[in-house]
Amino acid sequence: MQGHPTMPAGPDSGYVARRTQTGAKTDTPLIEIPQTINIITADQIRNQGAQTLGEALRYSAGVAPETYGAASQFDSYVQLRGFKADLFLDGMRLPDGSASTDWATAVVEPYGLERVEILRGPSGALYGQSSPGGIVNMVSKRPTATPLREVQIQTGSFSRLQGAFDFGGPVDPGGQVLYRFTGLVRQSQTQVDFMHDDRLFLAPALTFRPSEATTLTVLGQYLRDRNGRTSFNYLPTSGTLFPNPVNGRLPFNRYAGEPGFDRFDRDQAMIGYALDHRFNDAVSFSQGVRFTETDVYLRALNRNGELLPDNRTLNRAAFRIDATARTLTVDNRLVARFDTGALRHTALIGLDYRNEQTTYNVGRGLAPPIDIFNPTYGLAVADPGINFQTKSASLRQLGLYAQDQIKLGNWVATLSGRYDWTSVAARTTTVATQARSTVHNDSGAFTGRAGLSYVFDNGLAPYVSYSTSFQPTAETDFFGQVFRPLTSRQYEAGIKYQPAGVNASFKAAVFDIRQQNTLTADADPSHPFARVQLGEVSVRGFDAEARMSLGQGWGLIASYAYLDHKVTRSSVAAEIGRRLAATPVHQASLWADYTVQSGGLAGLTVGAGLRYVGNTTDPSNTVAIPPHLLVDASLHYDLGNASPRLAGARLSVTAKNLFDTYYVSQCGNVPGCTLGSRRTVLATLTYRW
Template identity: 70%
Template structure:
């Protein structure tokens, strides 16, 4: 198994640590292997995962490395009940990730990433996984601590931060589709006293993809500086930049006939088929963010923390989409041109005062916080005609006129202020968690319909209380049952096709589960049953002429259970196993025919297992082998008229520690990873947004890394 940064490295923010299974782990720092025991995502305090009354799963940097994940969605492939890559291999977004059937909210270092408000996700941040220490999945409503968020849960990504012990790593990667990638990760003290630490992480990639004419070129750079003027004060500045150019369209929709269903005349469409026009299509993305994390301890029991981040995201996109199904000849596909200019600027601020104290036999960890979020987004759309294409034998090169911005312009402002409080109360082995929050959320939108020259303005002024109550009992054996109740509140600046504002989405969840971290074994087990109900759910507009718009339904019910096991029972062996069951149903709707339908893209069954082993002694010492199986059950489109079949995929890995070959190679490792080893052909989704999406074909990556 790939080994992470030694757990003795000091994180950028000093937190109390507890030695679990011999690991000095804290909520913000690295994890050696696959099993994390502490997290701040579920409580905003450094807390053992056993004591948090919600399900939390942690994907560590070692797992990302061992499985060769190239996106955050790929890194979540073996996490229970999480479905990423919904829009297939051609998608350039992680925002379409589902948790317990609902769209996940994306956070970085505990602060919400911009979601574009009015841009229907086009400017949602994309995070490079090489720049992450861990990815944490918190299931269930989490508005109490984080403000507006959905009922399924959130994904909180933890950036790599400066280390007190020097770290130097370089990587070279090649593989399928002409991939050439280089990366580096450098960290350590700047001064002899270790009061100033740095970390510089970068990645550059030139690569094609499985789809003709779609590239995957990327430039990423992140700089972090930690200043510790005293033992009580820490300031970490975090900044990063991501750039993508000429990636063509963010999606590649293909007709149902020839992908999901057999074409009566022609063969099945290959993974590589491109429905756009390479001479016209374009996709440019720029992301910049800068912020800081500050902490000061007034005493051993009282501390203040403040996190701030400013983000500026923009995309320029033009391309061709399929327009309807195949014509009567079963090969001609009509197309239409579109163009999108979108940008989002967001400022997030989170202040927290934490106190630890006793009242008689009760031990308290109390938290009082105030956070603020401001987001301004712009979304300009143009549409125009384009030539058709013989999709089974395409000839590219047809001229396409850039439509400009001739359809719609939309601007949105979102302001949210929240004040929250939490108390984690311990009595013997009992832990009760009570949280409450009040939000003030204001949104303003201006929709200008270019054709008729009409402008629609809308605004909302929402106030809401959200809360969470949970109770856990931690046995000496490491067994911890719990129950919890939580609510969520999610205002949105998005509007319907006519520009009318949507009502806030609200939800509640009941959850009961068990967590287990056995003594003497580096392992963790989480299992939970849950019942979620969400009101005012959004769904794609059923009118094909409004394919980019959404409408608001009534109530959705999701019930089920999920279980995940992570273990390293012996040196060199790592195991991950997960399973999730979902029963989704629309229980109330403004469209009567929708009642009883399933949520789109939410599989009823989903499971996976991964294992790897590195030989510890003998003639094969240093060799490692691994493999995994992923199963995703059948799903439906939004109208529930199209069923997407289940699929099973196999992954494999082989690695060698070159230091076992000769001492001069110490620190060098070579790995080869194959994803979808047997090149299973599968469809990830079909919907009223034009067409079906193909999944990722077999991809082989070879990586040479060197640490010193």
């Protein structure tokens, strides 16, 4: 039996993946997982030209990425089945600021990924505290046993200039030491005036194989963003969501801040390893360790309320935020494969640990108003410093989990259970008065998953499952009171189909999710950035996805999701029955591409896609955001088909929102909206040898 790596080590060819490590923490066929799981392959990321995690997720059923629009430097806010998803890298949770603030949430560069796996529904039984909507697990590029050499240059909309490289292969003649070094540097403006998208990304990796039974891979990352301006580009509803009665609509590029004052810097570093050891053909051990450090500095002007009665003047306020996160994660897994009579077992036992320390320091100050329809920049704004609030928090979690995947003929039963011990603490200081408040909460919780599948010989697999999760937090409300842990459960029934002899996969599922103690934004405008806790939220729905990489050069991805979501219990009677903010009821997408197989255009790939997002609402359910339909397109050509001297060269052109459709991505409690991404055209030249 071959050893089982911590994650699938290489990319899948085409759009269809058949195995997963995310769904069970063991190397398992997708069709046997009793939950919906979707995999975005490296080919899909490349062919669609995804530049962010949000762009990579655009064609997945029931996923709502890019909620805060094109102006946001936070690519990490992703909704699954109506809830904010938790992000994992190589099976371990990324810092998300859950101890105090999401400003220090980690981000991931897609060029450094092999695949993205989406596990839908509560997954606490394997991953500890996690969202009821599910998790998004990204898989890093790993060292390769065969030489890999790739360089890339990209240009296009908004004066973009980007270079990237990806090198890998054996270090020694015997192949006992392998390496991978991936990097990217970008200098670019954006669709918003004065905002930049400058990035440096470096990811070295080394694999040591002292024996056939043991593999140790050391993984590092450094990411630096210098965006020059802020993500606080909320614009008034009058002029975005609704045409201004006097001045019409605001353009995509309108900036509400002050270029001479605003600033956003992010520095992020990761170092860790993945150890795999096979004791014999039946028993193997894996350990993953990672330390992550994230620092964010933000100085920005934000709109303060709606437009004044003259229909053009917007009040603003100055903000200063310093946020940090230091996180250590460890995950140990022991897998044993054995039989008891007619039953075949894949048994897993694991112990994981997470220690996240965060700080969140805030300053507030005055700022001059702006004529948002005819702005004049260059006004003096004083840095408020950290004059409002400082907060430090810690979250420690220790989890012991076990799972047994049991096969009897065509039946597959999956039984998972976990107990977590958590300790959360936070200390908040009001700068002006030096008043301090301290909260501390120790808790424990059991979460589980039970699923049953029947895999027919023709590739059809119906299943049912029940799963739970919980989310402790040291976050407090505006008055310093700690929130209760969030708990959730899901019932799911679905069917998967992988027809024999065809490179295709079909999935459909119905589900019912309930979450208690849900957090949402505080509707009181005098409580900026604060949140409150509701009673219960219900999300019921259906999602389906089809993926095909067919013969004769065709590829297809299709998805649809329906969500019936609402607040079912609350201490505030007016909130009962409200829909969840920024959560569409209907969502659908379709992507198809074709590669010419012969003739003078052999090697030319033409692709096109449609993305539909239904109507959404704001947290108070007083503002309706209309639906939008966007069109994407792509062209790829392997230049080696034109001349043997160009073998290994590939030219790609991708267009997103091809018809430059104007749309609003979301609106907040205090009237203000963010605009979606306008047309972006990028040309990429890649050379491999």
